[in-house]
Amino acid sequence: MFSVLQTGIQTTYQDLGRLGFRNMGVPLSGVMDRQMAQFANTLLGNHLNATVIEFTLVGPILEALETVEVVIAGIGFLSSVGGVEVPLNEVVKIEKGNVLKIGTSSQTMRGYLAVKGGFDVIEVLGSSSYYKGLPIPEIEKGTTLKIKKIKNTQPNFHSFHTSLYKSSDLKVTKGPEFELLDERLKQELFNSFFNINPQSNRMATLFDNSVSKGLKEIITAPVQPGTVQLTPSGGLVVLMRDSQATGGYARILQLQPESFYLLSQKIPGTSIGFKLI
């Protein structure tokens, strides 16, 4: 168990998400950067779907109430145990009573804390991923984080492509309304950089700049994480893991899975471009 001394920012329980309930209007949720979270779980020999903690720009400060093995997955988050710096992306043993402090990163947006066995959180509709409106507990100062007990784990040395995060090109395919764009608009879309807006969150990534014109709203239709929408005023919206299952803006592009992980790690103020494959 851990006791939460500081929560960090947007620190939530997540697993691989809630499958099979989108027709009820329940979002998928789940880790934003699946590559990184799965890497952390495999290093510990956990199931890929084991519940981890996702944090955003600033990690939590936790006191270990028992001796545990963890992986802090991320890039640039300065972390320490009992005041001594510990490496990211490796198994770290924390003795009972020690304090794990995960700092800030200036390189990527999100990091993951996985623990051997996985965090022990109730499942709602088949998943422990936090989504407001469902009774998954929030992580608050003073919360006790429970850990599942498992035997005989088999660590895997799964690869982790840190090079992915250096790119600023998002690979996309055409969305259902792509053909409604005129040539000029397509040119603009594929030959511009778009700056990540600080209002971006687990529902959607927004951008500071827009394109010169938009598309009319559509009759409400399915959307999914990675769908790029164009609003009537020319704004671009990329839907993320907590997005609704249906939406009314034109769906012009769809991100490839790896580009989704990349986008979920882009810090506000940095920029990306779209590349049609």
Next chain:
Amino acid sequence: MYPKIKDFGDQALLLEWNNEISLSIHKEIMRYKHTIDSRFQSIVIETVPTYASLAIYLNKGANKEAFISELNSDLLLSEIIQKSQRIVHIPVCYDIEYGWDLPEMAHKLNIPIDEIISRHIDQEYPVYFLGFLPGFPYLGGLDSKIAFPRKATPRKQVDKGSVGIAGSQTGIYTMDSPGGWNIIGRSPLDFFDASQENPCLLVPGDLVKFYKISRKLYEEIYFQVKNQNYSLRMEVRDV
């Protein structure tokens, strides 16, 4: 009425019908949905219906091309899915305390508030699909006289149970949420409960009929629901 089949990213397909809100398209979509859900369980994760399209999310490694050719065959056309239909009666208190936007609508539509309410109560609304919030029903068939555009700026909070109008649709907020629908009343019922085996009170295929209740009855029903001794008013009709 065959749908157009489009790729929708790596692991999904989109079936699209004529781009309109109609009951006949809705029935086709539900027929496809039920058939695909029951026949292709091994490769389909889930299907999401909306007014004029159906998203099909496939397992990793599913053979998309083979699946598409099955969809194009006549196999699907033989199935009949819905033999009966629930008519669910939803109590709504239309007092201004809850029907925040009734005065503005009455003013702009030049229709008295009482007439807006009676026109809202008169119709039976098919549940086309659920979306926007867990369990939120998109109801079609609104009287065109009381259709009203979404608010230009969404409210920061709309309360759970609020009944709204957006364009020619009406719907019910199943939980507190920001939102831009015009609010005309509030229902004391619970429309989504994740701890139940069937979490949604309303499902696609149901018909909804609203009825007007007083503020006092609102309170009574509210506490009956809370104490779990409210029984839903509904009937089943053959189709």
